Amino acid sequence: MVESTRTAPTAATAAEVPSVREASGDLTVVDPRDGTLVGRLPAATAADVDAALDRARRARAQWARTPAAERGAALRTIARVLRDNEENLARLNSRETGRPLAEAREGVEAGAGTLEQYAEIGPLHRGRSLVGDWSATDVMVAEPRGVVVALTPWNDPVAVSCGLVGAALATGNTVVYKASERAPHTGALFAEIVAAGLPQGVLTGLTGGGEVGVALAEDPRADVVAHVGSTAAGASIRAATARTGAKALLENGGNDPLVVDADVDPVWAAEQAALGSFANSGQICTSVERIYVHRAVADRFVEALVEQAARRVPESAAAGEIAMGPLVDRRHREAVHAHVEQAVQAGATCLIGGEMPGGLSAYYPATVLTGCTDGMAVMREETFGPVAPVQVVDGFDQGLAEAVRDRYGLAATVLTASMEHAQRACRELPVGTVKVNAVFGGAPGGAAQPRGASGQGFGYGPELMDEMTTVKVLHMGLPKQLG
Structure with missing residues (x-):
């Protein structure tokens, strides 16, 4: 039984409609390149949510008892089927979000590889024994938490879904899965493929908007709520799980800095900055969101960064140019442009880009801003678009201090030839990942x-x-025998 709500996408002519619209219980998705209809899908009802959670609760005991090697074999089979469907998944992803097709294919391949990793390490998942009294044994055993609600994003839907779903399944949990309403067709096909390789009820896919995600996160039958998406949604999930007692796993945006030291090649540094700022049109959780460049190399760095931005063009295959897709929709483009406009009004200089193209496309050009300061939204909030805001600093100490001052804590990058500076960055940056x-x-x-x-x-x-397991401690002593 394939438990999902997918229906086939339908074709239509271009129309002036939002990229995702909910009406009469349906999700309507259009291509951000030209506004043509990708398809319509029915949104899950309250009854669908209830049934999905019930199925997951009923299936969890048997799946938890399934040997880890068998669970791993199922993941390997699913990974193979994902690769067989790579083109279908990539084309749906590209049409729904505007992601260049080659990058969408890479996302499917990365996701399949992640499932294969969990297939291998699942049977080896840890436990340990403790030495106590000679006549007793203490064993710490990892057990599945139960039902995992997986809420996944649109910007890399297959790869991220494979991470959350793969870890949950490998450790014996059942899953209720909802993809972003901005990539529901990709998510629904993914759910079909995964569910088809598992016993009934082990994974159920639901389609819908934020209200479906809220219903899942607030339900006490969920033991884990794993979410990759916006900071606002993550805060709501934290509050919900505090009430239900579920474990919350959250990756909720970032404002990742890039610090460019005085002792690196400024042209190479600009290539790195462009990759970090413009890949997937800046719509990557760990995109470069703000740049602090040492004054000694700033002029050449900025010049080379503008040259890199000029190479990014819409879906081009010309020599020397790099294809860049549109933003996920025009609503998101307006938010990105608002950050740029606010920065310019506050004194920043736009050296390239920064203009809203006409027509139905959600494309936004690669944009370089200089003269940026702390008070600007492009430096203090996640823009999530192809915008590279630059602040010139007088030394590495100033650049590092500016990078540290932020409420986010996802990742950061430092380009330096100094081992001392690299070590300081690793120690002082309050983020989960430091890249040198x-x-x-x-x-x-x-x-x-x-x-x-x-x-x-x-x-x-x-x-x-x-994270997907809990630990039970088993203390085994010797009984006192009769006689």
Whole structure:
């Protein structure tokens, strides 16, 4: 039984409609490139939410008893089917969110790889014994928490879903899964594929907007609520789980800084900054959101950063150019542009970009701002668009101090040739991940633990499996025998 609410996307001509609209219980999604209809899906009702949680509760005991090696085998099979459906998933992702097709394919491949990692490490998930009295044994055993509600984002829907769902399933939990209403077709197909490879009730997919996510997060039948998305939604989930007693795992945005030291090649540093600021149109949780560049290299750095921005063009394949898709929808584009306008009105200079194209597309150009200061929204809030705001600093100490002053705590990058500066950055930046001399990257199976307004709990890796389990301590002594 495939437990999801997906229906086939339907075609339509371009229309002046929002990218996601809820009407008569349906989600209507349009392509942010041109406003053409991607499709309509029915939103889950209160009865659907109730039934999904009941199915998950009924299935949890048997799935928890399933040997870890068998659960791993199921994940390996699901990973293979995801790869078989890579093109379908990538095209849905691209149409719903505007993500370039090549990047969407990479997301599916990354997700399949994550499932395979959990298939391997699931059977090895930790427990330990404690030495006490010679006649007794203490054993700490990891057990599944029960029902995991997984609420996933639109910006990398398959890869992120595989992380949360894979860790939950590998450790013996059942899952109720809801994808973002901005990528519901991608999420629904993902749910179908995963559910088809599992016993009935182990994973149920639901489609809907924020109200469905709220209903799931507030239900006391959920033992874990795992959410990747906005800071506001994360705060709501924290409050809900405080009432129900469920564990909250949250990755909720960031305002990641990039500090450029005086002793690095400014052209290379600009390439790193452009990658961090403009990849996926700036719609990555760990995108570079604010840049602090040493005055000694600032002029050449900014010049090269503008050159990099000029190479980013809409869906182009010309030599020397880099394809950049639109933002997820025009509503989000308006929010990004508002940050840019506010910065310019407050004294920043826009060197390239910063203009809203006409037509139905949600495209926004790669934008470079200089003269930025602490009070500007582009420096203090998550813009989540292809905007590179630059502040020139007089030294590494000032750059690091500015990077530290922030309510978010997801990640940060430092470009430096100084081992001392790299060590200081690692120690002083209050974030889950510090990257030295590379804005992206990381070993397979690596984990991150956001802080502050960016969330709580580990994401990915063996540590996420720890989050999905609870520990029972078993003390076994010897009985006193008769006679």
